[in-house]
Amino acid sequence: MKLKLGMTGMDGPTQAALTEAFHAANQSSGNRFELSAAGNEADFVIVDMDSLYGPMSFMQLHNAGKHVIGYTQAPRTQSDSRLARPLDPAEFSNLLGMLADQRGAQPVLEDVQPEEPMPEPTPAAVVVQQAVVEDVAPLESAPPAGTTPAPKQQDHLPPSPAVTVAAPHPVAEAQPLVANVVPEPVHHATLADWLVAGALKGPVAFQRGDGPELRIHPVQREYQGPTGLKPLIAYFDAAVAEHDLRALADGDWQAGTAQPLTRLVWLAGLLAGNGRIVAGLPDHAHFQLTKWPQTEREYPKHFRIATAMMKGPATVEQIAEAASVPASDVADFVNANLATGFATASVDGVNAPAPGILGALRG
Structure with missing residues (x-):
């Protein structure tokens, strides 16, 4: 039985490139994997750790006990295994082989389908075959010397109707079969997910209802908000989408009023379990x-x-x-x-x- 491999947390072009590379790597490493459309059914899941939603997908899969393969250009990653970017086909093949060996999966031979016998020609095909056979007249003996040969009777017969043979339709080249891998739904991020390093690219502001405005500067690792932490507890309860975060201009950051972002990280951890x-x-x-x-x-x-x-x-x-x-x-x-x-x-x-x-x- 083949092991299942899924992909998530990446854009369409990246997934298409990894899918194409997977088929070659899987074949060279013993054909012991198959692509899975559902990540919750996969034994291993490749996550693009360099994308915006990659770290969030990793956390969701890691908490579910999945073996996560981090696709990243970073030299180290939090995932269980690492697949280097840019992709090296040999490394991809070696990784699949190592993971399959750890699970005790045996190489699988490709299924070879027996050749099907040629179909018997249909009556219509027989007619066409007969129509294209040349009409060869039987050999006649030469007339005696000094006599005029009689005109051939067939010269006075009406011509036989022409047979039109349609040109064959061009045969389309066979296209390689690519598994239709459906990415998992995007994980609904909470405010804690947005505090992960790399999730935010610039300063943003967030406010929920009548609560205090919270400003986060990911580069300076600071935030601006209330002095206490308990007024912000409700901010970690529900999902926070990207459109809920308002980008701040450089002049919106109030110098001298910032607090270490570590306090927000501490609160996120306090509420996580x-x-x-x-x-x-x-x-x-x-x-x-x-x-x-x-x-x-x-x-x-x-x-x-x-x-x-x-x-x-x-x-x-x-x-x-x-x-x-x-x-x-x-x-x-x-x-x-x-x-x-x-x-x-x-x-x-x-x-x-x-x-x-x-x-x-x-x-």
Whole structure:
């Protein structure tokens, strides 16, 4: 049974080029893959990490437990595997072969269809064949010498009707079969997705309802908004489309009133798990602060949680018991500091990357 490969998070020309390259790479690596129209059914998914929606597609697929192949010109990527841009056909073939070997997929021989027998000619075809055969008269013996040969009787017969044979229609050249791969629907981004490095190309403003205006400058890694963070919690609840963000001119940025964008990233991580560690780490994972974070006055319990986490690696339950706070508060605090890089995670003594949106925010 062939492994399934999907593609998403890319424009049409990029997907068409990758699709064409896939057929050659798949054939040279044992023909062990087939393209899948639905990403949720694919064993592996190629994501264009250099596109606007690529990182968002990666986070969605990563959280769903898919093996993501990052197509990027960057030397490193957060995805499970990397496919370098510009595309190298040999590297693509080697990557498919390695992934297939890891899954134990065996090479698949191309199906060879037996030749079909030529169809029997139809009556109409027989008529045409007979019509194009030359009318050859039988050989006659030469007349005796000194006699005048009698006129041939057939010379006085009316001419036979002409037979018109239509010219054959030109045969169109066979076109290569290309799988009709339907890209996945674009992931509905939240404000957290727009805080991922590279998602925004310039300063923007965002406002929801009667809430305060929030201005984000991705290049300077700053934002302008209310002093506290809790007035912005509702901004992370629902989807935020690109047209919801208003581009700012250079003169719209108010110098001297900006705050570090890290605070917004911290809030995005705090709200990401809803009281649980973001999917991707087991319950027995251990967490530890590598340096003292800036604790917010709006969250007084965080000081006790930070004190407990500075003592050494511990599980969420162990930290909650040491700090005398609910485990849900610990999980949210851990998520926030994994997103900002102030905390690390380990599983059975081995460092583990920040999962999902936390790793994307952390970069």
